[in-house]
Amino acid sequence: MRKIRVVIAKPGLDGHDRGAKVITRALRDGGMEVIYTGLRQTPEQIVAAALQEDADVIGLSILSGAHNYICPRVMELLQAKEIADILVVIGGIIPDVDVPKLNEMGINGIFPPGSSMRDIVEFIRKNVRTAAASAS
Amino acid sequence: MSSVKPNVPAGSAPTSTVQRPERFRTISGTSIEPVYGPEHVAALDYDRDLNDPGQFPYTRGIHPSGYAGKLWTMRQFAGFGTPEETNGRYRQLLAAGGTGLSVAFDLPTLMGKDPDHPLSLGEVGKCGVSIASLADMERLFADIPLSPITTSMTINSPAAMLLAMYLVVAEQQGADWRLISGTIQNDILKEYIAQKEYIYPPGPSMRLVTDVFRFCAEQVPKWNTISVSGYHIREAGSTALQELAFTLRNGIEYVQYGVNAGLDVDTFVPRMSFFFNAHNEFFEEIAKYRAARKLWSHVMRERFGARDERSCKLRFHAQTAGVSLTSQQPRNNVVRTAVQALAAVLGGANSLHTNSLDEALALPTVEAATLALRTQQIIAHESGVRESVDPLGGSYFLEALTADLEAGALDCFRTIDDLGGMIEAIEKGYPQREIAENAYRSQQEMERGERDIVGVNVCIDARALDVPTLYIDEGAAERQVAQLEDLRRTRNADRVVRSLDALRETARGKDNLMPLLLEAVRAYATIGEMCDALRDVWGEYEETPAI
Numbered sequence: 001m002r003k004i005r006v007v008i009a010k011p012g013l014d015g016h017d018r019g020a021k022v023i024t025r026a027l028r029d030g031g032m033e034v035i036y037t038g039l040r041q042t043p044e045q046i047v048a049a050a051l052q053e054d055a056d057v058i059g060l061s062i063l064s065g066a067h068n069y070i071c072p073r074v075m076e077l078l079q080a081k082e083i084a085d086i087l088v089v090i091g092g093i094i095p096d097v098d099v100p101k102l103n104e105m106g107i108n109g110i111f112p113p114g115s116s117m118r119d120i121v122e123f124i125r126k127n128v129r130t131a132a133a134s135a136s
Numbered sequence: 137m138s139s140v141k142p143n144v145p146a147g148s149a150p151t152s153t154v155q156r157p158e159r160f161r162t163i164s165g166t167s168i169e170p171v172y173g174p175e176h177v178a179a180l181d182y183d184r185d186l187n188d189p190g191q192f193p194y195t196r197g198i199h200p201s202g203y204a205g206k207l208w209t210m211r212q213f214a215g216f217g218t219p220e221e222t223n224g225r226y227r228q229l230l231a232a233g234g235t236g237l238s239v240a241f242d243l244p245t246l247m248g249k250d251p252d253h254p255l256s257l258g259e260v261g262k263c264g265v266s267i268a269s270l271a272d273m274e275r276l277f278a279d280i281p282l283s284p285i286t287t288s289m290t291i292n293s294p295a296a297m298l299l300a301m302y303l304v305v306a307e308q309q310g311a312d313w314r315l316i317s318g319t320i321q322n323d324i325l326k327e328y329i330a331q332k333e334y335i336y337p338p339g340p341s342m343r344l345v346t347d348v349f350r351f352c353a354e355q356v357p358k359w360n361t362i363s364v365s366g367y368h369i370r371e372a373g374s375t376a377l378q379e380l381a382f383t384l385r386n387g388i389e390y391v392q393y394g395v396n397a398g399l400d401v402d403t404f405v406p407r408m409s410f411f412f413n414a415h416n417e418f419f420e421e422i423a424k425y426r427a428a429r430k431l432w433s434h435v436m437r438e439r440f441g442a443r444d445e446r447s448c449k450l451r452f453h454a455q456t457a458g459v460s461l462t463s464q465q466p467r468n469n470v471v472r473t474a475v476q477a478l479a480a481v482l483g484g485a486n487s488l489h490t491n492s493l494d495e496a497l498a499l500p501t502v503e504a505a506t507l508a509l510r511t512q513q514i515i516a517h518e519s520g521v522r523e524s525v526d527p528l529g530g531s532y533f534l535e536a537l538t539a540d541l542e543a544g545a546l547d548c549f550r551t552i553d554d555l556g557g558m559i560e561a562i563e564k565g566y567p568q569r570e571i572a573e574n575a576y577r578s579q580q581e582m583e584r585g586e587r588d589i590v591g592v593n594v595c596i597d598a599r600a601l602d603v604p605t606l607y608i609d610e611g612a613a614e615r616q617v618a619q620l621e622d623l624r625r626t627r628n629a630d631r632v633v634r635s636l637d638a639l640r641e642t643a644r645g646k647d648n649l650m651p652l653l654l655e656a657v658r659a660y661a662t663i664g665e666m667c668d669a670l671r672d673v674w675g676e677y678e679e680t681p682a683i
Contacts, residue, residue: 013243013259015332018372018459018575021683025576038681039332040255064243065608069258095498095607112463113496114592116583 020061026117043073056133164377172532202525209487215240215265217612219275240264248667261612287318293335295322319360330372351650370413373575381548406446414480423537425483454480465591498605568682
C-alpha cells in the first residue's frame with residue numbers, strides 16, 4: 001500500500017515556519033510521507049518538487065499576504081505540467097474576501113490559525129485524488 | 137474536537153471530560169504546587185536575590201520609583217502599504233496618545249530586496265511598509281519631527297542600512313544625532329534561530345552588528361543599537377524558559393563579539409535593550425522578566441566585568457503574544473491581550489506593544505489598533521498597578537517561579553557554552569530543534585485537550601463572529617515600483633555606483649561599514665543595491681531546517 005505523499009512548501013519571503021514544521025510532523029504521524037521544502041520557494045520550485053517527489057498533495061504555508069500571486073501561479077504550473085490532479089491546500093492567514101477566488105481555482109482546503117491538525121489530516125485523506133493515492 | 141470535549145454554548149463554563157492532572161505544570165514544565173508558602177522561598181536572601189527596585193541585581197526593577205516616575209512607553213508596531221499610508225497611521229497613533237513609533241517593514245525590505253525584485257512579487261507593502269530608499273524614508277516621516285519622539289525599527293539583516301536612512305532623515309530635519317533616540321532590532325541571532333529573516337552568514341552579520349555598536353557609541357550615543365529578542369523565539373514555539381535562556385545567551389554572544397572587536401563593555405552595553413513576549417501564563421511571564429533582569433546583572437558584572445551600573449540594568453520592550461490570538465471569536469483577543477499586557481506591566485516592562493484583536497486575520501484596522509492602545513492606557517491610568525513598584529515582589533509563588541527560571545536559564549547557558557557558543561549551537565541546530573520540538577508538543581497538548589483555548593477547543597461558538605479587517609491590495613506595490621523607477625531615472629547614477637563600489641571594497645576589509653552605508657543612502661542607493669553589494673562579497677546563508 002502506498003502512503004499519501006505530501007510536499008509542504010513555504011513560498012514567498014516569509015520565514016515564519018512554525019506552522020509548516022508542525023503540520024509536517026502531524027501529517028507524518030497521520031501516516032503520510034512528507035517532504036518539507038524549506039524556506040523561500042518560488043512556485044516553479046514547489047511544482048518541480050511535487051513532480052520530482054511524485055506528490056499527491058501540495059501544502060502551502062502562507063502568512064504574508066502573497067497568496068494572490070503565489071496560488072494562481074502554482075495552479076497554472078500544475079496545469080502546464082499536466083499534474084493538476086494534485087490536491088493543493090493552504091495553511092495560514094487568508095482574508096475572507098480572497099477565499100472565493102481560491103475556491104474557483106480549485107483550492108478548497110484553507111486552514112486559518114487555530115485549525116486542528118486532525119481536521120487537516122482528515123481533509124487530505126478525503127480529498128486526495130491522484131490515482132496512486134486513491135488506490136491505496 | 138467534540139469527541140474530546142462537548143461543545144458548550146458561549147457564556148457557560150466548559151464541562152471538561154478530561155481528567156485534570158493532580159498537579160499543574162507551567163508552560164516551561166515546572167511542576168506547580170497547590171499552595172506556596174515560606175518554605176518555597178527559604179533559600180532566598182532579600183539583599184542578594186531581590187533587593188530594592190533600582191538596586192543590584194535589579195530583580196524588582198531598574199528604577200527605584202518604577203512607573204510612578206515615568207510610565208512605560210506605549211509603542212504600537214505599525215506599518216503597511218506605501219510610506220504615505222503608514223505616515224498617516226503614525227499621525228493617528230500619535231494623536232491618540234501613543235508615545236513612540238515602531239516601524240513594521242514589509243518582507244522585501246526585511247530581506248534586503250527592492251520592490252521590483254522577482255521574489256518581491258505579491259509581498260510589497262503586505263506585512264509592513266515598503267522602504268526601498270532614502271526617498272521612501274523621507275515620505276515615511278514627513279511632518280513627524282524626529283527630535284522629540286523615539287522610533288523603534290524592527291529590522292535585522294539590513295538594520296545598518298535602515299538606521300543610516302533614519303539618521304539622514306533626522307539630519308535633513310536639523311535634528312542632532314547626539315540627542316535623538318530610538319531602537320533598531322538588529323538581532324540577527326534570533327533570525328537564524330526563529331524568524332529566519334537572515335541574509336548573510338553569521339560571521340559578516342555579526343560584523344554589521346558590532347559596526348553599529350561602535351558607530352553609535354561614537355556618534356549617536358542615545359540610540360539603542362540592538363533589541364535582543366525573545367519574542368520571535370517564543371512565537372516560533374519555545375517555552376518561557378527557552379525564550380529567557382536563548383535570548384540572554386544571545387545577549388552574551390553580542391557582548392562577547394563586541395569585546396572581541398575591541399570595544400569596552402561599558403561603552404556599548406548600556407545601549408543594548410531586550411524584547412520579550414508577554415504570553416498567556418500570567419505568573420510565569422512576570423517571573424520571566426524578573427529573572428531576566430537578575431541574570432543579566434550577574435552576567436555583566438561577573439562574566440564581563442562591567443563597571444558602569446547601566447551595563448547591568450536590563451531594559452526591555454514587551455509585546456503581547458501574537459501566536460495566542462485566535463481567528464475564532466476574535467473579540468476574545470482583546471481580553472487575552474489585556475491579561476498579557478498586565479503581566480508585562482507587573483514585570484516592569486519599559487515599553488509595551490499590545491496586539492489588536494484582528495491580527496489572527498489580517499494587519500489591524502485603525503479601530504482595532506486604537507482599542508489595543510486603549511487597553512494599555514486603561515491599565516496605566518485606571519488599574520492602580522503603577523502606584524507601587526514590583527507589587528508582586530515577595531509573593532511566595534512568584535519568587536519560587538523566578539528562582540526556578542533563573543536556575544533553568546543558567547543550565548541552558550552551560551549547555552550552549554559547552555557547544556562552543558551560540559553561533560556554534562545555531563550551526564548545530566540546537567535551539568532550532570528545541571523550539572520545533574516544543575511547538576509540536578504544545579499543538580498536541582491543545583488538540584488532546586490538555587491545554588484549553590477558549591473558542592478553539594473549549595467554549596466553541598458555531599456562529600460567525602466576524603470583525604472588519606484591513607485589506608491591502610496590490611495598488612501599494614504598483615505605486616512603490618513606479619516611484620522606484622522614477623528614482624532610478626532621476627538620481628546621480630555615478631554617485632550611486634561609486635558608493636556601492638566603495639561599500640564592496642570596505643566589506644572585504646575590516647573598517648566600519650556605517651560611513652559607507654551613509655554615503656550610499658545619501659546617494660539614494662536602494663536597499664536591494666546596498667544589500668546586493670554585500671551579498672557580492674559575503675554570499676548568503678542557507679539553513680538546514682530542523683523539524
